[in-house]
Amino acid sequence: MSPEQAPVVESPQAAAGGAATTPPTPPSSPPALSPRELARWAWRQLTSMRTALVLLFLLALGAIPGSIVPQRDVDSLAAARWVDQHPTLAPIYDKLGLFSVFDSVWFSAIYILLMISLVGCIVPRLRIYWRGMRARPPKAPRNLSRLPESRTFEVDAAPAEALERARAVLARKRYRVDVHPDSEGDTGGGAVAGERGFLREAGNLLFHVSLLVVLVGFAFGNLYGYKGGVIVVSGQSFSNSLSQYDDFLPGALFGADDLEPFSFTVDDFHVDFLQSGEQAGMPTDFAADLTYRETPDAPARTYELAVNHPLQVDGGSVFLVGHGYAPKVTVRDGEGNVAYKGPVVFLPEDSTFKSFGVIKVPDAMPEQLGFEGLFLPTYGFSMERGPFSQFPDALDPVLSILPYHGDLGLDSGKPQSVYELKKDDLDVFTKDNGNDYRLDIAVGQTKQLPGGAGSITFDGVDRWVKLQVSESPGKKIALAGVVLALLGLLGSLFIRPRRTWVRVTRREGRTVVELAGLDRSSGGDLRDEINELEKRLQDSEAAKRETT
């Protein structure tokens, strides 16, 4: 798993056994083997670069369904809706784990195999690297001119001097240098072997090990973290306990007792919309004023919660993820008593904040009452569209709802959504001509229900905020991992491992210098480096001539 390391590390076993003796890729079909050999063969297959490549592709392919099919962990509502709409496909998809791809057995299998392959690849390489770190640069090959880049030139200095200069030049270029004086003869000639760029492989290994660290951090967060969502109407409070959440996704090892007891009140929520121009209606800013306590005994503090400005407390962070309207209504029943009074959360359906919601009045006598319909923050009407919202701000709010009477079905014991009216035992109020009895109510108005069944008053408009409370404990581990991975990556891509040799000989009374190099990364461009070395070896001659 090393980019650009082809000639050196084709596969771990090639590196371990020496590229000359082992074939560059593992055998593709198993010969008759004993179980031990079979295991070894399988291990080799798994840790080969080819397998790693295939696994990388599978990982990429496997992630695609996660972006197409709604994911339960990401958007449980969308997933549930999809299941409802596709009764035949849904069970098959469910079996395949397509609603939670990233927890599915097959996706986990891919990345676990990839990680095993990675470990199997880097462990032998770590060993090789450890040995290589302490190794001396290999001696100069006999024929330097056969190397990809080589130069031969003459200098005036005596061989011993030239040799020393070569050593100095290479050492200054941060090569690890060995000098091998010629054993025969006393010409003072010899060879210098230099090697540099050891950090490339270190960077490469760091990159791969860091990926494991990221995975550990990610897994830690998934096991011990939690994520919950809650809608809080302006003026109301929230305390961090399981029953308060609308939806809650705990990590596998997270218990409800682990929730820290912080609490807050949403004092106010304000939003600005672009009033004019071509993009009128776009929100430019929204924020909620909170008063919070980190623990029940802690002093109350205030905080302005906004997008990109979360509240961080011990045991979690609070994020503002959405907002909407909660019309305040008062419902009187047929007997004249107030059967319901308060804000009701309506959910926005589009950017004009046309919102849908239901009002359930189980306490109404003699019959239970229910309302279903739209909240329009700035009322508009056209023959084509019927009632609609002209602008997202609450400039001329109107409730446009249908009243129902009968049994809300709340006593059946089955849980039901607060955003849905179960109409099995409900009848809509109708006019004398048989049409639905639609009520369009402006703020402050009271509308009577037919037959003295009661009345509904639209008292005003509150706003609500959708908050996410969450904690992901391993995030610092993951961050450290990915930053280290980036550092390693930079090293493995941009550090060039090189070997350079200089041989100095005495020929016919002249000092001949041979210079050659080998770039051990396949993308290397050695020419500039060798040119520069040549210049320096000759330049120092020039400098010397000038001084003497």
Next chain:
Amino acid sequence: MTSADLAAFSNNAIAFASVVYVLAFLAHLVEWVVGRTVPVTVPEQRAVAVGAGGPRPDAPDADLADTGPDQAEQAERIDRFGRIGVALTLVAGLLHLAAVVTRGLAADPVRVPWGNMYEFTVTATFGVTLMYLLLLRRYHLRWLGPVVTGFNVAILMLAVLVLYVPVGPLVPALHSYWLAIHVTAAIVATGAFTVGGMASLLFLVRSRAENRGTLRTTGYIARLPQASVLDRVAYRMHAFGFPIWTFAALIAGPIWAEYAWGRYWGWDPKEIWAFITWVVYAAYLHARATAGWKGKAAAIIALIGLATLLFNFVGINYFFGSTSQHSYSG
């Protein structure tokens, strides 16, 4: 100038830049058309190979070149059109830059010019031009001229026709300095991957001709650098882009997401595809170092990577717009 003036100027500058890109594209076309009848000459071949640090050019091509006086004149003409193309690209790039800057200045309050898809497209195509112009001399990239200018014309046209939205303030979700960090990195990486992808594509064309022995002495393909040089240029662009993409998608993105949405990685469609792009380019880097995969297979993987990148940018907003938290298109 008022905001409206600046916005109008930005739109005009984009139109002008597109026209000049077309002219540059035409100049490069003429360069290659004239070159069709002229065999590749020795100096050019050498200049390319040496400049890119590749192996010395193999002799056969060079021997075929007939360097008579007519040929020299022709070569001069070819070179002139090539230089005109580069000069026009430079002019177009400056207009393009002016459009990007005024687009940011036109917003009230002043902001980075990548708050929606139109702006991201315009800025990212500028990144492609910039990357090409910066590396033009160093890697002798003039052969990339027709591809870069043609690509930019096509993409800018799409941006204006399909993606255009009037200047406006940022949506609240983008009120963060991470917008500058995260998106700048994404733009630079996109530019590098795009130029790298072009080089990989040309590598496939050229190496096919080389391997089949159908490489002629004239024409565009003959004038491309050797396959090994193309491969190296492609690799360098990808090697440059990959760490930046790692930073954009796997460091800056998650930090901002943690800050804004309370989770650093939530398998949002955009995140999934950024991850897929990352994995594919990681595969490219590995493939380039694996026997049996280097060369053709690696280049194809690089192009798949580019496809996932472009799909992530365009496809996600169109196909999954409502489900992605990244859907900021206007």
